[in-house]
Amino acid sequence: MxxxxxxxxxxxxxxxxxxxxxxxxxxxxxxxxxxxxxxxxxxxxxxxxxxxxxxxxxxxxxxxxxxxxxxxxxxxxxxxxxxxxxxxxxxxxxxxxxxxxxxxxxxSQEFAKIDYEIVRSIHQKEILQITNWWKDLGLAKELKFARDQPLKWHMWSISVLADPNLSEQRVDLTKPISLVYIIDDIFDLHGTLDDLSVFTEAVNE
The missing domain is CATH 1.50.10.130 (Terpene synthase, N-terminal domain)
Structure with a gap:
């Protein structure tokens, strides 16, 4: 038209x-x-x-x-x-x-503040869980050359799993992340070439 x-x-x-x-x-x-x-x-x-x-x-x-x-x-x-x-x-x-x-x-903006406090409380409980787990594991005493940074390790889990409802999953994820850091320190700071070769072969198998 x-x-x-x-x-x-x-x-x-x-x-x-x-x-x-x-x-x-x-x-x-x-x-x-x-x-x-x-x-x-x-x-x-x-x-x-x-x-x-x-x-x-x-x-x-x-x-x-x-x-x-x-x-x-x-x-x-x-x-x-x-x-x-x-x-x-x-x-x-x-x-x-x-x-x-x-x-x-x-x-009210108070809601955002309260929600923040709730989420912060969840994260604080997670950090306490991780800290206790790491202390009970005893690797910090045995491997004094390695990093002792449970808070840093847990920050990776928080950034990947941001949903406040995934608290248990964040705690579970932090544990293998911490071991990756320890293995990295062993390779970079402590292990001999022979030890690292044996370790690498064991992992590959």
Whole structure:
């Protein structure tokens, strides 16, 4: 379809694209599918839903899902008022804080502070576990040339597994990381060529 505007020596032609019924049907189907996913996102593990809402807003198509978004964010707001709210990493806290504030909810910065304190407490307990494990292992006394840095080793686990809920996995991961550091020190500082050759052959086998 096209039409022209003439006047004052100005002439312009506008072409209006037509949308066939097949595209409209596909569009409607996709809207329903996205709305269904948003409605059925696990409220106890809400990061997926928060990321989806953020993506819809960035694409400027969130107006199709106002009811679903409002319902989801209302549930998250109620979770934040509960002492048993789901734990987020820094990204999750920042995203949820912004989306709720953007939607008009009065979310105090105190939530972010409390969440930080909770996560810090989790990490402190992990470090205590690792320190006790390393002390009981006794390698620090036997291998005085090796590094004695359980906190440094655990920082690798925290950076790889940032989700606060993965506490047990972080502790388990730190243990082999510490042994890798010890082996590295043996190779660099202490082992003789013959000893290291035997050790390498044993590992390869």
């Amino acid at each position: 096209a039409f022209s505007i003439n006047g004052g020596g100005f002439s312009a032609s506008f072409h209006l694209p037509s949308i066939d019924n097949e595209k409209r049907l596909r569009h409607g189907k996709m809207v329903k599918e996205i709305g269904y996913i948003l409605n059925n996102t696990d409220r106890n593990d809400p990061l997926e839903g928060l990321v989806m809402i953020d993506t819809l807003q960035r694409l400027s198509i969130d107006y199709h899902f106002r009811e679903e978004i409002e319902s989801f964010l209302k549930a998250q707001y109620m979770n934040f008022r509960s002492p048993n709210h789901p734990l987020f990493d820094v990204f999750g806290v920042a995203l949820c804080f912004r989306l709720l504030r953007q939607e008009g909810y009065n979310v």
